[in-house]
Amino acid sequence: MAPHLLYTRPGMGYQRTIRRQVSVDGIGLHSGEPVKLTLSPAAADTGILFRAADGTLVPADIEHVVDGRAATTLGAFGVRVRTIEHLMAAAAALGIDNFVADVSAEEVPALDGSAKPFVDLLYSAGAVTLPVPRRAVGVREPVRVGDGNRWIEIAPSDVFRITYTLDNPHPVVGCQVVSLEVSESVFVDELAPARTYGFLKDVAAMRKNGLARGGSLDNAVVVGRRSVLNDSLRFDDEFVRHKMLDLVGDLWLLGRPFTGHITARNAGHALNHELVAAMVDALAAERRQRVARPQTQAAGTLAGRLERLMPGNGFSSHPGIAAL
Numbered sequence: 001m002a003p004h005l006l007y008t009r010p011g012m013g014y015q016r017t018i019r020r021q022v023s024v025d026g027i028g029l030h031s032g033e034p035v036k037l038t039l040s041p042a043a044a045d046t047g048i049l050f051r052a053a054d055g056t057l058v059p060a061d062i063e064h065v066v067d068g069r070a071a072t073t074l075g076a077f078g079v080r081v082r083t084i085e086h087l088m089a090a091a092a093a094l095g096i097d098n099f100v101a102d103v104s105a106e107e108v109p110a111l112d113g114s115a116k117p118f119v120d121l122l123y124s125a126g127a128v129t130l131p132v133p134r135r136a137v138g139v140r141e142p143v144r145v146g147d148g149n150r151w152i153e154i155a156p157s158d159v160f161r162i163t164y165t166l167d168n169p170h171p172v173v174g175c176q177v178v179s180l181e182v183s184e185s186v187f188v189d190e191l192a193p194a195r196t197y198g199f200l201k202d203v204a205a206m207r208k209n210g211l212a213r214g215g216s217l218d219n220a221v222v223v224g225r226r227s228v229l230n231d232s233l234r235f236d237d238e239f240v241r242h243k244m245l246d247l248v249g250d251l252w253l254l255g256r257p258f259t260g261h262i263t264a265r266n267a268g269h270a271l272n273h274e275l276v277a278a279m280v281d282a283l284a285a286e287r288r289q290r291v292a293r294p295q296t297q298a299a300g301t302l303a304g305r306l307e308r309l310m311p312g313n314g315f316s317s318h319p320g321i322a323a324l
């Protein structure tokens, strides 16, 4: 991607964090393990920072994505945090830029399989505006990743819109198309309740590979041969809406609000990550070109964030952190 494609949009308001610490318990969709998630307020430019039970910090950015096959998995120093995307989507839509997310096991709880419980959790935590502007990103020309069947394209726009086509040969899913301008209220009403889904025929193979071990009708839509096994769907086109939710969550790995019209077809986490990686590369290239301008030191680096977080914020230094 050429560096001039991306630009920083002024006037997108100020960064926010949550007002108070909140927790929720559940089980991991893939691991099946019980897990407690606790969100705590954090300073501007912290971003979303996961903290494992042993204290290892794992930033929610594209550099720390280690797996995108069935969910978005982060990793650092041998520690993994799986299935972060529904929490990330809620944070993105509610405009929460910064918090620390403690997880007692290696996966974010599945809860009901949608982003709705995370929306409720973040609303219960409240929000605080921080005295640092958000650095939103826009595109000047269309950007595309993928191939003929699965792709994502971003076109310039002053708003954040997603037009998504999910075209699945399974008769229960079929071809579903939704186009929405994703404001906070639209996300909360139209996307957040859409649950993750899986096909009954794949469950045995997935479990063998360490996936879907916590999956059930309580936290996923399960698609049988001719119908869904759940009592009902929350939307007729719940499947494509969940794909949009996942995309919103994965885009938050950019750590910056984003405007543009995204058109996607049959994408998934791996392709979402490819898009974010391309945008991060373009931003880095753009930064290198702006040699004449003075730069803020370490604003977005983990070292910079930790400097601001420590001391007195409950953070202990990790022996491996210097390696970053």
Ligand SMILES: [Zn+2]
Pocket (backbone or CB within 6 Å): 085, 086, 196, 242, 246
């Ligand atoms: Zn999902």
